[in-house]
Amino acid sequence: MNLELTIAQLSHKVLKKFGRGGSLPGQLALMMDKQFISHFKMPKIVILVTGTNGKTTTSNLIAESLRDAGLKVINNHRGDNLNVGIATLLATNSNANYEVQADAAVIEVDELTLYRQFANLHPTHLVVTNFFRDQLDRAGEMETIIRKIMEVTKDFEGNLILNGDDPNVLRLKANAPKAHTYLFSIGENEVSQKTTDEASEGKFCPVCGKPLVYDYYQYSHIGRFVCPNDGFGKEEYAVFVESIDYEKGMFTVEGKPYHSFINAIYAIYNCASVLAVLKSLQLDYAHGDHVFEHFELNEGRDEDFQLNKLCTINLIKNPTGANEVMKRIVKEEEECNLCILLNDFDQDGHDVSWIWDAHFERLKQPFIKTIVCSGHRAYDMALRLKYEGLEDCVKVIEDAKEACAYLDQANLRSYVLATYTALHSTRAILRKLVK
Amino acid sequence: MMEIRILWLYHDLMDLYGDKGNIMVLKTRAEKRGIHCFVDTCTINEEKDIASYDLLFLGGGADHEQNLIYEDLLARKEAIQEALAKKTAALLICGGYQLFGKYYLDQDGNRVEGLGIYDYYTESSDRDHRCIGNIAIEATIDGETFKAVGFENHGGQTKNVATPLGKVLKGHGNTYGDGTEGFVDDCVIATYMHGPLLPKNPRIADCILTRALNKKGQLQGNKLEPLDDSLEQQAQQIMLKRLGVA
Numbered sequence: 001m002n003l004e005l006t007i008a009q010l011s012h013k014v015l016k017k018f019g020r021g022g023s024l025p026g027q028l029a030l031m032m033d034k035q036f037i038s039h040f041k042m043p044k045i046v047i048l049v050t051g052t053n054g055k056t057t058t059s060n061l062i063a064e065s066l067r068d069a070g071l072k073v074i075n076n077h078r079g080d081n082l083n084v085g086i087a088t089l090l091a092t093n094s095n096a097n098y099e100v101q102a103d104a105a106v107i108e109v110d111e112l113t114l115y116r117q118f119a120n121l122h123p124t125h126l127v128v129t130n131f132f133r134d135q136l137d138r139a140g141e142m143e144t145i146i147r148k149i150m151e152v153t154k155d156f157e158g159n160l161i162l163n164g165d166d167p168n169v170l171r172l173k174a175n176a177p178k179a180h181t182y183l184f185s186i187g188e189n190e191v192s193q194k195t196t197d198e199a200s201e202g203k204f205c206p207v208c209g210k211p212l213v214y215d216y217y218q219y220s221h222i223g224r225f226v227c228p229n230d231g232f233g234k235e236e237y238a239v240f241v242e243s244i245d246y247e248k249g250m251f252t253v254e255g256k257p258y259h260s261f262i263n264a265i266y267a268i269y270n271c272a273s274v275l276a277v278l279k280s281l282q283l284d285y286a287h288g289d290h291v292f293e294h295f296e297l298n299e300g301r302d303e304d305f306q307l308n309k310l311c312t313i314n315l316i317k318n319p320t321g322a323n324e325v326m327k328r329i330v331k332e333e334e335e336c337n338l339c340i341l342l343n344d345f346d347q348d349g350h351d352v353s354w355i356w357d358a359h360f361e362r363l364k365q366p367f368i369k370t371i372v373c374s375g376h377r378a379y380d381m382a383l384r385l386k387y388e389g390l391e392d393c394v395k396v397i398e399d400a401k402e403a404c405a406y407l408d409q410a411n412l413r414s415y416v417l418a419t420y421t422a423l424h425s426t427r428a429i430l431r432k433l434v435k
Numbered sequence: 436m437m438e439i440r441i442l443w444l445y446h447d448l449m450d451l452y453g454d455k456g457n458i459m460v461l462k463t464r465a466e467k468r469g470i471h472c473f474v475d476t477c478t479i480n481e482e483k484d485i486a487s488y489d490l491l492f493l494g495g496g497a498d499h500e501q502n503l504i505y506e507d508l509l510a511r512k513e514a515i516q517e518a519l520a521k522k523t524a525a526l527l528i529c530g531g532y533q534l535f536g537k538y539y540l541d542q543d544g545n546r547v548e549g550l551g552i553y554d555y556y557t558e559s560s561d562r563d564h565r566c567i568g569n570i571a572i573e574a575t576i577d578g579e580t581f582k583a584v585g586f587e588n589h590g591g592q593t594k595n596v597a598t599p600l601g602k603v604l605k606g607h608g609n610t611y612g613d614g615t616e617g618f619v620d621d622c623v624i625a626t627y628m629h630g631p632l633l634p635k636n637p638r639i640a641d642c643i644l645t646r647a648l649n650k651k652g653q654l655q656g657n658k659l660e661p662l663d664d665s666l667e668q669q670a671q672q673i674m675l676k677r678l679g680v681a
C-alpha cells in the first residue's frame with residue numbers, strides 16, 4: 001500500500017460523493033511525490049495523443065472506437081492533459097499496486113508535458129494531430145516544442161501515427177527510425193486551394209531548409225507538399241482519404257464510405273488518425289465509423305443553445321482554430337451577431353497577439369450585423385476589428401453576462417467565440433438564458 | 436496628395452507574434468488622413484531599391500527564420516545605410532532590432548553577425564532569464580515623452596544601447612530586469628515590444644508616419660491631423676492600470 005496512491009484514490013472517492021470531479025487527486029499525489037506518474041504499471045496498449053489542435057476530440061474518438069471493439073479503455077476525456085490530469089486518470093483507475101485496470105489507456109497529453117512524461121507512460125502509440133502556432137508565450141517557439149518531442153521519439157520503438165499532410169509533424173518520421181509509422185492523409189477535395197494566406201509555418205523543408213512546394217492546401221499549412229531538393233513529403237499513406245462529400249458528411253477510404261461527425265476538413269483529419277490507430281492494432285475500421293456516426297463533440301465545441309434565436313459557442317485559442325470557426329460561420333450566409341470573448345489568463349496565454357495572425361477580415365460580411373467584444377482583453381479585440389475596417393459593427397461589452405444578454409435580446413442568430421478560460425463560464429451564462 | 440511608400444522586409448519570414456498588425460495600423464492611419472499608402476514587400480533574393488522608400492519595417496522571427504534571412508540582409512547593408520543616410524524611417528521589432536546591431540550570440544554560443552549599423556549587441560540569456568510578459572515604458576521620440584505598452588518575449592539581452600527608446604515602468608526591456616527598453620535615433624525606432632506594438636500605441640504610429648512623410652518634406656512643418664483614438668486609449672489604459680503604472 002502506498003500513501004500517495006491511497007490519498008489520491010480516497011480524495012477521488014470523497015469528491016465523487018459530493019458530485020465533484022477535477023484533478024485534485026493527482027495534484028495531491030504529485031505534491032507528495034514528483035515521480036508519481038512513473039510508478040504505474042501501464043496497460044498493454046497506451047496511446048498518447050498530442051498536437052496543437054484536435055487533441056481532445058481525437059483522443060475521445062480513439063477511446064470510443066476501442067470501446068466499440070470491446071476493449072476496456074480509460075481516457076482523460078475532458079482534456080485534462082497536464083501532469084495533474086494524467087496523474088488523476090491513472091490513480092483513479094488502478095489498484096493498490098499501481099496496476100492500471102484497463103486493456104488500453106488513451107491519454108491526451110499537452111505538447112510540453114509530452115516530452116517530460118513520455119518515458120514514464122510507456123506508450124505503445126503516439127498520435128500527433130498537427131503543429132500550429134499556439135499560446136507562444138507559454139509554449140516557447142513551435143520549433144522548440146518539436147525538437148523536444150523529437151528528442152524523446154528518436155529511440156521510440158512503438159507506433160507513430162502522424163499527420164502526413166503537416167510538414168512539421170512528418171519530420172518526426174525520419175527522426176524515429178525504429179518506430180512503425182502510420183501516416184494519414186487527405187486527397188484533394190472541394191476545400192483544397194492552390195494558394196493560401198493562412199500558412200505561417202511549413203514554408204520550408206525541415207530537412208534542408210529550401211522552400212516547400214505545395215500542390216494544394218487544405219487549411220493553414222496542412223496540404224500536399226514536397227521539397228524539390230530532397231523529396232521530403234513524398235510518402236506512402238497508411239490511411240488515405242480519397243474523397244469527401246460535404247453534402248452528405250461522408251468521406252471515402254479504400255473505396256468505402258465513412259461518416260464525419262462534423263462537416264469540416266479538420267474533423268475528417270481527426271477521423272483519419274483514428275482509422276490509422278485501428279489499422280496499427282489490426283482492428284476493423286467499422287469500429288471507428290460506428291463512433292463517427294454518433295459522436296458528440298465536447299462541451300463548448302460547436303455547442304448550440306436555444307436563446308430567442310439559436311446561439312452556437314466555439315472555443316478559439318489560436319489563429320488556425322479561429323480561422324476554421326470563422327469559415328463555418330461565414331459559409332452560412334445568415335444574418336447574425338457575434339460575440340468574441342478574449343481572455344489572457346494562464347490557460348489562454350498572456351500574449352493575445354495571435355488575434356493579429358488570425359483572419360478576422362473574413363467577418364466583413366453584410367449579414368454579420370454586430371460583433372460584441374468581451375472578456376478581459378475586449379478592447380484589444382475591438383482594435384483588431386477596427387483595423388480591419390469593422391469599426392461600425394464593433395460593440396465593447398466587457399462583462400460576459402451583459403454581452404450574452406445583448407445577443408439574446410437582439411433576437412438574431414448568434415455565435416460566441418471564446419478563449420479557453422471564458423468558455424465554460426460563458427456556457428453557464430448561456431444555459432441560464434435558454435428558453 | 437501625400438504618399439508614403441513602405442518596404443516590409445522579409446514579410447514572409449519575420450512575422451512572429453502578429454507583427455504584421457503594425458503594417459495594418461500604419462496603412463489605416465495614413466489612409467484615414469487621405470495619405471496614400473503603398474506597402475511593398477521584399478524577401479530573400481528580391482531586388483528592391485531600399486533607399487527609395489519612406490519607411491522600412493522588419494519584424495521578429497524565430498531563430499530558424501532569423502538564420503534563413505541574415506545572409507541576405509547582410510548583403511543589403513550598404514543599401515540600408517544609404518536609406519538611413521537619406522532619412523528613411525525604420526521600425527524594427529525584436530529580431531529586426533537585434534539584426535541592426537553588431538551581433539547576436541545564441542544559446543549554443545554561435546555568433547550571428549548583425550548589420551553593425553549600431554554599436555549595441557545581443558547575447559542569449561540562460562533559461563531562467565527570458566524576458567516574458569506585459570511591459571509598460573515611458574518612451575521619448577523626437578522630443579515627445581509618453582507611455583507605451585506591449586508584450587515582450589525574448590531570450591536575447593541587448594547591451595550597449597546608446598540611446599534607448601524609453602525607460603521601463605514595468606517589465607524587463609533590453610535586458611532582464613534592466614531599466615531601459617529599445618533603441619531610438621532620428622530614423623530608427625527599435626523595440627522588443629510586440630503586442631503588436633502599434634495598435635495600442637497610436638502615438639508611436641504617428642511619430643513613425645511623421646518621420647516617413649518628413650523624408651521628402653511632405654508635411655512642410657505641419658502636424659498630422661488627429662484621429663479618434665478612444666478605443667486605442669481605452670486598451671492602453673486598461674493595460675497601464677493592470678500593470679499599476681497608469
